Amino acid sequence: MTDKIKLAALCIFGTEGITAGELRRMGATGVEAENGRVVFDYSPQMLVRANLRCRYCERIMLLLRVFKAFNFEQLYQNVKSIPWERIILDNGQFPVNGSSLSSKLASVPACQKIIKKAIADRLMNARKVKYCEESGALYRIHFVAIKDTFSIMVDTSGEGLHKRGYRANSMEAPIKETLAAVISDLAVVKSNHTVVDPTCGSGTLLIEAALKAKNIAPGLHRSFACEKWSNIDKAVWQEERKLAVDGIITDCDFVGYGYDIDEEAIALAKENAEKAGVGSVLHFERRDIRDYKDEFERCTVICNPPYGERLLDYEKAREIYKIMGKKFVRGKGKSYTIISPDDEFEKYFGTPADKRRKIYNGKLKCQIYMYFKA
Numbered sequence: 513m514t515d516k517i518k519l520a521a522l523c524i525f526g527t528e529g530i531t532a533g534e535l536r537r538m539g540a541t542g543v544e545a546e547n548g549r550v551v552f553d554y555s556p557q558m559l560v561r562a563n564l565r566c567r568y569c570e571r572i573m574l575l576l577r578v579f580k581a582f583n584f585e586q587l588y589q590n591v592k593s594i595p596w597e598r599i600i601l602d603n604g605q606f607p608v609n610g611s612s613l614s615s616k617l618a619s620v621p622a623c624q625k626i627i628k629k630a631i632a633d634r635l636m637n638a639r640k641v642k643y644c645e646e647s648g649a650l651y652r653i654h655f656v657a658i659k660d661t662f663s664i665m666v667d668t669s670g671e672g673l674h675k676r677g678y679r680a681n682s683m684e685a686p687i688k689e690t691l692a693a694v695i696s697d698l699a700v701v702k703s704n705h706t707v708v709d710p711t712c713g714s715g716t717l718l719i720e721a722a723l724k725a726k727n728i729a730p731g732l733h734r735s736f737a738c739e740k741w742s743n744i745d746k747a748v749w750q751e752e753r754k755l756a757v758d759g760i761i762t763d764c765d766f767v768g769y770g771y772d773i774d775e776e777a778i779a780l781a782k783e784n785a786e787k788a789g790v791g792s793v794l795h796f797e798r799r800d801i802r803d804y805k806d807e808f809e810r811c812t813v814i815c816n817p818p819y820g821e822r823l824l825d826y827e828k829a830r831e832i833y834k835i836m837g838k839k840f841v842r843g844k845g846k847s848y849t850i851i852s853p854d855d856e857f858e859k860y861f862g863t864p865a866d867k868r869r870k871i872y873n874g875k876l877k878c879q880i881y882m883y884f885k886a
């Protein structure tokens with residue numbers, strides 16, 4: 513496309529390091545973690561591979577240009593200097609959205625308008641036409657301005673990467689798939705592990721753990737915005753999908769057990785696990801946490817217990833933290849990784865965590881509490 517192009521994986525704050533490690537392992541070069549994103553070198557293969565395989569980030573963007581702009585003329589000229597005619601092909605649509613923080617150009621609608629005009633002018637000049645038809649594939653333009661530094665990006669993913677395609681239905685408080693995958697990573701889930709979620713809801717944590725253990729690319733069963741772009745060869749998609757399928761671990765000892773007090777949640781978890789292609793290694797059963805048994809010699813527990821928003825629910829949630837503290841027996845080969853927004857979680861659980869990590873679950877400020885010392 514253009515020689516200055518980079519790729520950027522947009523991530524939840526706090527997951528940049530995990531995402532950078534994942535990208536390096538899949539062969540990305542020039543990987544640099546920044547605030548809320550990881551930048552890496554562009555190639556059509558890496559663009560497709562990152563969309564198919566990234567577990568933790570929200571989307572993959574083309575990062576076209578980063579520059580300073582203090583007025584609209586500078587913004588216009590910088591955007592117009594990008595060779596859009598090599599990026600937006602076949603009468604592509606190019607809606608513009610973005611954000612501005614601590615910048616002289618603070619009005620988002622005004623920046624949108626200028627950026628749209630600069631792209632349209634460049635395309636009309638290059639193609640010697642009087643207007644841009646915009647009837648083809650979608651090239652969603654996204655700008656971010658922070659302290660007068662603009663990043664101009666194009667969304668390659670379309671729907672957020674948390675949409676793996678297995679969770680059409682969910683319970684009231686499902687955890688985002690990308691965050692569930694982060695929790696599996698922090699719990700160091702491996703291909704020979706027995707993993708248990710005693711409050712599994714629609715099964716997201718266990719499904720993500722199983723996908724990771726079996727090395728199943730999370731994007732294998734969905735489509736992406738850039739699949740419709742004619743500047744990315746169809747053969748690259750075929751090759752990358754084949755590589756991802758060849759990488760699936762079929763003969764591993766991973767097994768997962770999910771429990772929940774709610775019968776409907778259990779039915780849903782089973783359905784979602786089947787759709788995700790990991791139904792054969794996951795077992796779900798209705799069970800109250802009060803009946804939780806420490807039944808495996810080695811076991812990785814990952815858990816997103818209920819949290820209350822009203823006082824009564826709050827007390828009920830804390831009751832469950834107390835039960836967990838008593839039931840989760842420490843020992844060699846046992847670990848417990850629990851996400852909660854309750855700052856007093858450890859007090860009710862009964863012991864301080866060996867490690868904790870601050871993270872957002874949507875807009876909810878949470879911590880992941882990790883217990884792994886015997």
Ligand SMILES: C[S@@+](CC[C@H](N)C(=O)[O-])C[C@H]1O[C@@H](n2cnc3c(N)ncnc32)[C@H](O)[C@@H]1O
Binds near residue numbers: 687711817
């Ligand atoms: C925050 S949700 C878990 C959401 C889940 N991670 C998902 O992605 O769907 C908490 C779950 O705890 C379950 N729960 C509440 N009380 C319970 C109890 N006493 N024993 C077991 N599960 C319980 C609820 O039914 C709910 O599904």
